[in-house]
Amino acid sequence: MGRDHKKHKKDRKRHRSRSRSSSTDSDAERRGKEHKRHKKDKKRRRSPSRSSSSDSDDERRFDKNLQEQRQLKKAQLRRQKEEMKARETPEEKKARRMAKRMQKDERRRAAEAEDTLIPPELNYTNLNNPFNDTKLTQTFVWGKKLEKEGRSGLTQDQITKEASQRIRKNLTEAAEFKRIRDSRAAVKEDMEMMKRDADLRASQKTDSKEREFQLDQVKERTRIRIDQGRAKAIDLLSRYIRYAGEHFSPTASPDFELVNPIEYIRTTCKSIDDFEDLLEDINTYRELDGREKHEVWWNDVTQVVEDEMKKKNSHRKSEVQSKLDLDINKLFKQKN
Numbered sequence: 001m002g003r004d005h006k007k008h009k010k011d012r013k014r015h016r017s018r019s020r021s022s023s024t025d026s027d028a029e030r031r032g033k034e035h036k037r038h039k040k041d042k043k044r045r046r047s048p049s050r051s052s053s054s055d056s057d058d059e060r061r062f063d064k065n066l067q068e069q070r071q072l073k074k075a076q077l078r079r080q081k082e083e084m085k086a087r088e089t090p091e092e093k094k095a096r097r098m099a100k101r102m103q104k105d106e107r108r109r110a111a112e113a114e115d116t117l118i119p120p121e122l123n124y125t126n127l128n129n130p131f132n133d134t135k136l137t138q139t140f141v142w143g144k145k146l147e148k149e150g151r152s153g154l155t156q157d158q159i160t161k162e163a164s165q166r167i168r169k170n171l172t173e174a175a176e177f178k179r180i181r182d183s184r185a186a187v188k189e190d191m192e193m194m195k196r197d198a199d200l201r202a203s204q205k206t207d208s209k210e211r212e213f214q215l216d217q218v219k220e221r222t223r224i225r226i227d228q229g230r231a232k233a234i235d236l237l238s239r240y241i242r243y244a245g246e247h248f249s250p251t252a253s254p255d256f257e258l259v260n261p262i263e264y265i266r267t268t269c270k271s272i273d274d275f276e277d278l279l280e281d282i283n284t285y286r287e288l289d290g291r292e293k294h295e296v297w298w299n300d301v302t303q304v305v306e307d308e309m310k311k312k313n314s315h316r317k318s319e320v321q322s323k324l325d326l327d328i329n330k331l332f333k334q335k336n
Contacts, residue, residue: 119168139163215288233268234281237261237301241294262304275309 088096118124118137126134139160146152146159154162222235240261269275279302286298 119164119171121171211288218285218288231268232281233265233274233278234285236264236268237282238285241289241297261301265301265304265308269305269308272309272312275305275312278305 085093124130124136126136129136139156140163141156141159143152146154219238222231222238225231225235226239265278269278282298282302282305286293
């Protein structure tokens with residue numbers, strides 16, 4: 001029993017020493033880990049400051065490079081300008097200075113136009129205005145009115161600005177009224193034009209109806225002359241057109257024998273006057289019926305009539321010549 005008790009004590013001492021050594025080792029490891037973590041935190045805290053300092057350095061270098069490039073560009077432009085001035089002729093130098101002076105005058109006039117009371121589009125001055133007012137460009141200050149309205153504390157610039165705004169508003173309204181008046185005038189002109197077009201169409205329709213009536217009368221006279229046996233050449237030739245027309249009605253038109261139209265011309269026209277009357281009748285018929293309708297037919301008939309007239313004239317000349325020859329021969333025979 002005593003031996004076992006001693007052995008048990010030794011085992012407990014050994015176990016305690018081991019536990020102490022293991023606890024010390026774990027404490028050392030924990031301290032080492034905390035130390036490493038603390039170093040990492042320090043590095044993290046230092047890294048933003050380093051990055052910000054590097055960014056600021058980059059910005060400074062960029063600004064410096066940009067400034068150097070600008071200075072180089074300015075120096076280059078200055079050098080080019082000096083070289084151009086050195087190469088230019090006296091005429092070019094004079095023209096350049098004149099253009100520069102004109103630009104300055106334009107800027108000065110623009111600045112004056114902004115400061116003046118009268119808008120530049122009115123083109124009024126103290127010496128040139130329809131009111132003969134030598135103080136037109138100066139702002140009129142109605143002190144009593146401003147005092148009554150409780151605005152007597154306004155400065156001269158404020159009063160001038162209000163007056164200029166009021167004038168510009170009036171000009172804008174006047175331009176709007178002018179635009180409305182012009183639009184109304186344009187609408188009125190369009191209406192009048194439409195009315196004229198309608199009247200023209202109505203007159204054309206009336207003219208067409210009148211031509212149709214006259215054509216119907218011509219056809220009726222043609223029918224009467226044919227029925228009475230005193231037909232003219234135009235009456236016989238116009239039957240061919242009605243026969244070939246789209247609205248031809250066999251029941252409405254009497255039957256007739258189709259003969260060569262040239263035979264009609266030769267049998268009805270005996271003299272030059274008859275041929276001339278036929279040409280006049282053809283022109284009248286075409287005017288009433290339309291120039292484009294049956295154009296080929298009437299052109300052919302006109303050509304035939306003109307050829308017959310030429311033949312008639314040549315035949316008449318030959319007859320006159322033969323008669324003259326007979327008279328001359330007869331005269332010579334009487335002398336012999």
